[in-house]
Amino acid sequence: IIMLSHCQTTKIHLNMSHTNQTWVTEFLLLGLSDDPQTQVLLFVLFIGVYLVTALGNLLIIILVLVDSHLHIPTYFFLCNFSLADFCSSTNIVPQALVHMLSKRKVLSFMDWAAQLFLYLFFGATQCALLAVMSYDRYMAICDPMHYSLIMTRKVCGYLALGCWVSGVLISLVDTTFTLCLPYQGDNRIAHFFCKAPLLLALASGDTHRSQMAIFLMGVVILLTPVSLILVSYGCIIETVIRMKMTSGMLKAFSTCGSHLLVVILFYGSAIMTYMTPRSSKEQGKLVSVLYAVVNPMLNPLIYNVMRAFRNAVNRR
Template sequence: MRQTNQTQVTEFLLLGLSGDQRTQELLFTLFLGVYLATVLGNLLLMFLIQADSRLHTPNFFFLCNLSLADLCFSTNIAPQALAHLLSRRKVISFTRCAAQLLLFLVFGGTQCALLAVMACDRQVAICNPLHYPSTMTWRVCIQLAAGSWASGILVSVVDTTFTLRLPYQGSNNIAHFFCEAPAMLILASTDTHTSETVIFLMGTVILLIPVSLILVSYGRIIVTVVRMRSTESKLKAFSTCSSHLVVVILFYGSAIVTYMTPKSYKEQEKLVSVFYAMVTPMLNPLIYSLRNKDVKGALRKVATRNFPCRFGVFH
């Protein structure tokens, strides 16, 4: 569907990842499995953190917030994508597209900030363990979490405003499976230099600044660990950071490719967005669960309490 030059676009056509029917059926099965795993994994992780008092620590408080952001992030995209994979007419109204873009940036921006906060938390725990209780108080943790959500909202409002204020009066075919700013800017029927500049600056704020904080934090952690005399202490310190570092690399690597180069949006970047929009939210709880003995201990405790006969071996 195309609009005349005098008519504002009222709906968009999401072209998706492929026009081949068999490929779409395969993608539906794959995306459905990924989304279900994302929902179950993040809900389970949040439940375990709430249920086990041993996990009532700043580190797991931030992890619980990250799981909530992951869950909302994926839920904002996956159901619409799944419905369109089974539909011939992959249409989304301008209003729903705007809402999807807004929420996508809110939850994505919050994830970026939370990952930086978690890196700073690990730095204090490893580099200044004696001052950790007095530094990472619950008041400070709540303020940091609230600030992370506030930063996501701020970046989202700015990016969404500068994306949607443009006139869309030509093609309404979005070469993507959800409404994302770089893919939408291509359709604007006017010069997009200002909007691209603003999105780049917001990308610097919500991507590069947190990445810089993470690099500084891990730099200090590495220096501290190298100075440790005990090999056991070194391994313990690295093990507490390894899960977070893997998540950081997976999420930031793919997000920076898309949002720091909006003008050069290409077909391959659409595939990159699949990774951080669909796959990473599923991997986060899996990575933290498999690599954290406290989470595995909480799971065994819950399993033993609810299924004593079947899981009696855990006693």
């Protein structure tokens, strides 16, 4: 952030000495609607969704921490995923709520940089965590005899740390290549939170290099986890098919069902978000709401957090 601030300050000085054009120092977010009644309705919906998201994900984290029966790799990775979900929603929704009730919907250059960095950071971390969670399911079903020997606390800690570090690296590269571009003239963004493609569309200079860097980082953080997930579930399906007992097949599928549904929702909405045609801006906004606002709320419901809560209370 300090480097980006210095970069922006240098641009402003260059502007004052060599050109009369104005460098963009803040961005105007047009939001989801300009109708006051619609904004009030969206405010009520967003705050309700955010409260459910925060309660559900924080409840998962607390349960995993206090219940010794949940101190296993599966719930350890779920705890990390819930933390990323909560932080991702908190990075976007509160700011969107403020803008829904304010007349001046602007973000400074540095605020925009911080939100973009955190948005990419938590998104990339979740991609990596979903892949690690699929590997955990693969080990539990396909190699149960060595599961406890391989998925030790130390190994799980390293895997989780690797997911968070990869999120930092991906986000740092994408944010740097996006925000070091020159921005002059138009600062209006027809959205309710920051996304790299929206910023690149406003850049005044050549964006080819930045687009290639962001594309390569996207391939790394999307293609690699998806490949691991597909391989893991391919092996799981093959193992389950070989099972002769119906009860064993049902138990295996039940342990993977929740994770597989979260994977479909996460990657499905992410693909629709970044592959929506530019002509379908309103559709792109709705898909972004699903990806950034609704999905974090659905994950605790999919993992049946209330059932886990009741079980923990009954055991105590």
